[in-house]
Amino acid sequence: MFGAQGRAVHQCDRGWAPVFLDREQSISLMSVGFLLEKPDEAVVWRGPKKNALIKQFVSDVAWGELDYLVVDTPPGTSDEHMATIEALRPYQPLGALVVTTPQAVSVGDVRRELTFCRKTGVRVMGVVENMSGFTCPHCTECTSVFSRGGGEELARLAGVPFLGSVPLDPELTRSLEEGHDFIREFPGSPTFAALTSIARRILDATPTCLP
């Protein structure tokens, strides 16, 4: 999604140097994908090996000074999530951003993730609903492809903020596929407005030195 396929991680004197997306080093990435010799290689790792690598990604990467560290986890409540929480606990993470799609099957999974956050003492910053309806580019009518309102209802039941909905947008997918900058190409789109509003609500709710 960042167009960083094929980039490699190098060793520097302070640890692994992350992959930088720009000269200003404003976004740096680390992923198991950068450590594989072939991109098709299956990462056939059991829990303990995954846990060890997650720990290393926090402690052995020369992150430098960061405003935000975002960890994108798989769905669920298993090894990866426990390892991430354990590795980050000394740094007092701001919390978990919980993403669901609107339909009941996804909301059911995410309810268990909220219980997991409560059990492990992780603050929930809020719920985001993804794939929230599709506006037909031909007739501009909007259809709820995957049911409706699941994210907002979940946030209400869990007593956490609902941060907003991101629609299904073929232009977003196309930008990611083709390596274009969606933000520069579609600044007037409803999807961009939705993403910006969610980001703004997160920034407003978190203590930070950023403007």
Add this chain to the structure above:
Amino acid sequence: MFGAQGRAVHQCDRGWAPVFLDREQSISLMSVGFLLEKPDEAVVWRGPKKNALIKQFVSDVAWGELDYLVVDTPPGTSDEHMATIEALRPYQPLGALVVTTPQAVSVGDVRRELTFCRKTGVRVMGVVENMSGFTCPHCTECTSVFSRGGGEELARLAGVPFLGSVPLDPELTRSLEEGHDFIREFPGSPTFAALTSIARRILDATPTCLP
């Protein structure tokens, strides 16, 4: 999705009795969901505990005589997948049915799953593409919401059969949410035709005693 929430697993003299969906016991289910006291409870289990339960689901459930045993796994190539393959190996499973969505990010993950199948000696029965375009119910124009053709291309590259595409269909979601029988209510829909064709191709390609 089967409307089996709240059903419980009982102990019988041959082991755990699965949850039966109908009187004829034509579909029986087993899920960790049936074993939880509260549906919101997070299953905070590390690999070894998950592996043990998967093994039990194969060996300790009184499945009776089955035509097909379908195991729905999470995405990826980790503990659950290795445990499933190990538990089923003595029964010579027919193979893996690999499901992707059309966009590159999903296809990339699924390529690694195909490598995993090769490494672990599991035959790939074929690739199915899910969320393959959306036909607007207002104007009947079809849009590729998530890119296009990723599943077919992947099957071609991996040299495995491409079994078909399932469109995004709000009626399917609604049926699952509201507990209706999609097959009875929408037998003329393109989604039903797509699902039937995929099932038929799988049946045709597998040795079976079914008609």
